[in-house]
Amino acid sequence: MAQIELVDLAHAYWTHAEPADYALKPMTTTWRQGGAYALLGPSGCGKTTLLNIISGLVTPSRGKVLFDGVDVTGLPTERRNIAQVFQFPVVYDTMTVFDNLAFPLRNRGLDRRAVEARVREIAGLLDLTPDLSRRARGLGADAKQKISLGRGLVRPDVAAVLFDEPLTVIDPALKWELRSKLKALHRALDVTMIYVTHDQTEALTFADTVVVMHDGGIVQSGRPDELYDRPRHTFVGHFIGSPGMNFMPAQVMAAQAQVGEAMIPLARSYPALSAGAKLAIGIRPEHLRLSAHGEHRARLERVEDLGRVRYARLNFEGHRLAALVPEGEPPPSGPDIRIAFDPARIHVYADNLLVGEP
Numbered sequence: 001m002a003q004i005e006l007v008d009l010a011h012a013y014w015t016h017a018e019p020a021d022y023a024l025k026p027m028t029t030t031w032r033q034g035g036a037y038a039l040l041g042p043s044g045c046g047k048t049t050l051l052n053i054i055s056g057l058v059t060p061s062r063g064k065v066l067f068d069g070v071d072v073t074g075l076p077t078e079r080r081n082i083a084q085v086f087q088f089p090v091v092y093d094t095m096t097v098f099d100n101l102a103f104p105l106r107n108r109g110l111d112r113r114a115v116e117a118r119v120r121e122i123a124g125l126l127d128l129t130p131d132l133s134r135r136a137r138g139l140g141a142d143a144k145q146k147i148s149l150g151r152g153l154v155r156p157d158v159a160a161v162l163f164d165e166p167l168t169v170i171d172p173a174l175k176w177e178l179r180s181k182l183k184a185l186h187r188a189l190d191v192t193m194i195y196v197t198h199d200q201t202e203a204l205t206f207a208d209t210v211v212v213m214h215d216g217g218i219v220q221s222g223r224p225d226e227l228y229d230r231p232r233h234t235f236v237g238h239f240i241g242s243p244g245m246n247f248m249p250a251q252v253m254a255a256q257a258q259v260g261e262a263m264i265p266l267a268r269s270y271p272a273l274s275a276g277a278k279l280a281i282g283i284r285p286e287h288l289r290l291s292a293h294g295e296h297r298a299r300l301e302r303v304e305d306l307g308r309v310r311y312a313r314l315n316f317e318g319h320r321l322a323a324l325v326p327e328g329e330p331p332p333s334g335p336d337i338r339i340a341f342d343p344a345r346i347h348v349y350a351d352n353l354l355v356g357e358p
């Protein structure tokens, strides 16, 4: 396992590209040895490009990749000592499950006893033990992808294991199980893992650090709760949470935000924010209270019942908001209702970036 450093890394797929054309905007970051990282973002944000630069499939236009302080930017994949798990299973159909798992170890010249012990350990962690003597050919897509995961995890000496949307082909019911299993495997094996996904549930379950990417750049890296509670960029607020954070354009004056005609108290006073900046406030749906005594008027558009939770969809000063209907309470009857904002939970954004503590 290794610490991975990305130093002023950037990539464009063609020469003479303008800065806006870069698939990966300049970034410098360090991922610690033994960490579980998820690269999370929508299609086209640059996740695969970044993963491919780390694995050596793509040479960056600029910058360096260091593994434990050693510059690997010019090294081909096979000399980087990494394991990769792709979207679709990569298994040898004619081999048994045991031989598939043993393959990367035998390739490295491990002796028979060491191979046997490690294969049995990994098979046990992935519930593949009963299938060890079966040929891979006869197994379903789920089991084959488990073998791919096992092959990625079997070598104890890798710098990092890279996963590119590894649960895409997995049946939804098993997906849940495998997500948790990967987390447990990370704890048991103590290896640096980097996991690319566009699915926030996968990222938040698997990773101890989620790296949110948007438009070729890293907009925030942090623990799942940090990203949820204090999104540093409006994109993170939208993207994490379902429904995402509510954002409204606002004027901010000292300890008040004005949205349309409404004045909303804030928990603290903001110094004059730079003139010309696009200001907005953000609040999560569970911090927007539906209360007959709320100080603001809103129009109820509909109530969405998602089974376990319900959300009221509102129009407030011309902005569409979502509010969590508290468990056990009847949904508000509209169309005219009253709402209240929890001041301590309102974040202020200038040009999409969180305005920090004073």
Ligand SMILES: Nc1ncnc2c1ncn2[C@@H]1O[C@H](COP(=O)(O)OP(=O)(O)OP(=O)(O)O)[C@@H](O)[C@H]1O
Pocket (backbone or CB within 6 Å): 013, 023, 041, 042, 043, 044, 045, 046, 047, 048, 049, 050, 198
């Ligand atoms: N080989 C390539 N040649 C030219 N442009 C590319 C190439 N690969 C990716 N791109 C472009 O680079 C940008 C980032 O793509 P990338 O595949 O890294 O994003 P992603 O977040 O992994 O998306 P997805 O989840 O859809 O794979 C996109 O605009 C994409 O069109």
